Amino acid sequence: MVYIYDTTLRDGAQTRGISFSLEDKLRITEALDELGIHYIEGGWPGSNPKDLAYFEEVKKLNLKNSKIVAFSSTKRKGVKVEKDSNIQQLVKTEVPAVTVFGKSWDLHATLGLGISLEENLELIFETVSYLKKYFDEVFFDAEHFFDGYKSNPEYAIKTLLAAKEGGADCLVLCDTNGGTLWYETEEIIDTVLKKVKAPIGIHAHNDSDMAVVNSLIAVKKGAIQVQGTINGLGERTGNANLCSIIPNLVLKMGIKSIPEENLKKLYSVSRLVSELSNRPHPVNLPYVGENAFAHKAGVHVSAVEKNPKLYEHIEPEKVGNKRKIMVSELSGRSNIISKAKELGVELSKDSPAVKEILDKIKNLEAQGYHFEGAEGSFELLLKESLGLTKKYFELKGFRVLTEKRSENEEAYAEATIKVEIPKEIAEEKGIEDRFEHTAAEGRGPVEALDKALRKALEKFYPSIGEIKLTDYKVRILNEAAGTEASPRVLIESTDGKRKWGTVGVSPNIIEASWLALADAIKYKLMKDDEDTDRGGSSEG
Numbered sequence: 001m002v003y004i005y006d007t008t009l010r011d012g013a014q015t016r017g018i019s020f021s022l023e024d025k026l027r028i029t030e031a032l033d034e035l036g037i038h039y040i041e042g043g044w045p046g047s048n049p050k051d052l053a054y055f056e057e058v059k060k061l062n063l064k065n066s067k068i069v070a071f072s073s074t075k076r077k078g079v080k081v082e083k084d085s086n087i088q089q090l091v092k093t094e095v096p097a098v099t100v101f102g103k104s105w106d107l108h109a110t111l112g113l114g115i116s117l118e119e120n121l122e123l124i125f126e127t128v129s130y131l132k133k134y135f136d137e138v139f140f141d142a143e144h145f146f147d148g149y150k151s152n153p154e155y156a157i158k159t160l161l162a163a164k165e166g167g168a169d170c171l172v173l174c175d176t177n178g179g180t181l182w183y184e185t186e187e188i189i190d191t192v193l194k195k196v197k198a199p200i201g202i203h204a205h206n207d208s209d210m211a212v213v214n215s216l217i218a219v220k221k222g223a224i225q226v227q228g229t230i231n232g233l234g235e236r237t238g239n240a241n242l243c244s245i246i247p248n249l250v251l252k253m254g255i256k257s258i259p260e261e262n263l264k265k266l267y268s269v270s271r272l273v274s275e276l277s278n279r280p281h282p283v284n285l286p287y288v289g290e291n292a293f294a295h296k297a298g299v300h301v302s303a304v305e306k307n308p309k310l311y312e313h314i315e316p317e318k319v320g321n322k323r324k325i326m327v328s329e330l331s332g333r334s335n336i337i338s339k340a341k342e343l344g345v346e347l348s349k350d351s352p353a354v355k356e357i358l359d360k361i362k363n364l365e366a367q368g369y370h371f372e373g374a375e376g377s378f379e380l381l382l383k384e385s386l387g388l389t390k391k392y393f394e395l396k397g398f399r400v401l402t403e404k405r406s407e408n409e410e411a412y413a414e415a416t417i418k419v420e421i422p423k424e425i426a427e428e429k430g431i432e433d434r435f436e437h438t439a440a441e442g443r444g445p446v447e448a449l450d451k452a453l454r455k456a457l458e459k460f461y462p463s464i465g466e467i468k469l470t471d472y473k474v475r476i477l478n479e480a481a482g483t484e485a486s487p488r489v490l491i492e493s494t495d496g497k498r499k500w501g502t503v504g505v506s507p508n509i510i511e512a513s514w515l516a517l518a519d520a521i522k523y524k525l526m527k528d529d530e531d532t533d534r535g536g537s538s539e540g
């Protein structure tokens with residue numbers, strides 16, 4: 001049995017740019033408990049009022065699987081253990097387990113703490129043996145163990161023995177600077193286990209990109225506790241990523257740890273931690289990133305359609321993730337068929353429409369279009385090509401003016417637009433005049449154009465009032481060409497029920513914006529019609 005020890009709330013909170021609130025910490029605790037994590041290190045109660053409050057509040061949660069652990073350094077030099085404020089704060093938490101870190105590197109004891117090597121051993125022994133009177137389990141984090149071992153192996157082992165004599169339940173070997181390579185971990189653990197007969201754990205940092213592999217090797221060699229964080233958060237380059245370690249242990253190495261069925265929650269826990277860290281979820285995370293099971297190249301998609309095993313190391317559902325098929329210039333017919341199927345459209349590989357759509361995509365991508373972030377535009381293109389959607393309006397022209405009257409006045413823009421609504425739609429709505437010519441103002445030209453278009457269409461399609469543009473991105477393609485370069489505009493929209501992205505490319509930025517804007521509106525109208533056809537309400 002290998003016990004998973006999560007330190008997202010302590011070492012993870014040491015990540016540059018992250019500050020979890022008390023509520024965040026409690027939400028993450030509940031999610032980790034649901035996942036079945038064995039130990040959750042909640043924080044350092046002697047460090048700050050938030051961590052102190054955490055240990056009060058966490059008592060109110062009804063945790064089913066996890067034990068909460070409080071963390072601290074060993075006692076301060078020159079202070080009696082029963083008078084040391086960090087140690088006394090630990091005692092007050094009344095949690096089932098505590099972890100204390102002590103120095104295993106001779107240099108850090110003498111230089112960092114300014115005490116003799118013998119005094120450091122006493123400090124470790126006294127702290128652990130004192131805490132053992134109050135807690136079921138006391139873990140010893142041997143800080144800098146691997147660097148310490150390389151500098152003075154005998155002394156590093158003595159620090160472990162001091163903690164063992166004090167009654168520590170697990171001696172956790174820390175690669176604090178993250179510089180140890182996998183074969184060193186293997187050799188050092190082999191020797192440690194010959195000299196110290198006690199349960200060992202591993203706490204690895206990722207400065208050499210070795211944290212996960214060092215943790216797995218430690219388990220192979222006999223470690224029974226693995227410390228790490230969700231998404232590999234942590235000081236500097238982070239800690240060992242539990243979102244990789246857990247599935248590797250359970251699905252690949254067949255190690256008894258967190259129950260396999262719980263791994264379906266891994267993706268959502270990983271997303272939650274990104275969300276509460278106020279950071280974008282890294283797309284390239286193994287197992288839990290959005291790209292972990294995303295297939296772009298035509299050759300891959302064609303094979304995955306036959307058997308996903310050909311380009312997937314596990315079934316994405318096992319960790320709660322999903323397969324994604326991308327459409328791009330690297331696509332083959334298989335991408336189009338697979339993507340169409342996702343959208344409820346069945347196509348066969350020999351259908352001429354598939355080839356036609358593929359050619360359109362490749363030509364558009366050659367002009368600078370990018371459909372990966374613009375699935376709304378792709379769906380429209382597909383359904384327009386197959387005659388599965390209406391032509392909702394036709395542009396008869398627009399004009400956009402931007403004016404700034406003086407240095408001190410803000411610039412503003414005005415747009416006029418003319419559109420024609422197809423005869424059958426106007427008749428169906430009982431509206432005689434199907435040509436609309438409107439004008440609107442905005443702070444910028446795109447806002448003015450958006451307002452004018454909505455004004456022109458609203459009497460035919462009132463539901464467009466539900467659309468909100470949530471993001472507008474411009475990327476200049478072919479930057480070397482300067483002002484002749486083509487801007488690509490990506491727009492993200494929502495109507496409260498769904499979100500969609502659309503794209504437009506033109507040498508003129510207003511026209512590129514128009515193309516993305518027009519797609520955004522057409523997409524909404526198409527989806528409303530589909531809802532109505534399925535018997536749902538377009539009002540949502």
Ligand SMILES: CC(=O)SCCNC(=O)CCNC(=O)[C@H](O)C(C)(C)COP(=O)(O)OP(=O)(O)OC[C@H]1O[C@@H](n2cnc3c(N)ncnc32)[C@H](O)[C@@H]1OP(=O)(O)O
Pocket residue numbers: 011014044046047048073074075076077101102103112113143176235
């Ligand atoms: C490897 C790791 O990640 S361990 C975890 C590190 N995490 C943190 O540091 C975050 C929380 N820390 C804090 O809130 C503060 O640093 C506190 C409250 C713990 C201490 O604050 P201060 O008393 O102001 O000390 P400061 O942070 O400046 O320095 C750390 C002190 O701890 C001492 N110390 C460090 N490790 C240990 C240890 N294992 N045992 C005993 N003392 C230690 C240092 O020698 C230093 O004492 P000194 O000032 O007498 O030299």
Ligand SMILES: CC(=O)C(=O)O
Pocket residue numbers: 011101141142143144174175176177203205
């Ligand atoms: C204890 C700890 O966080 C470390 O040694 O990295």
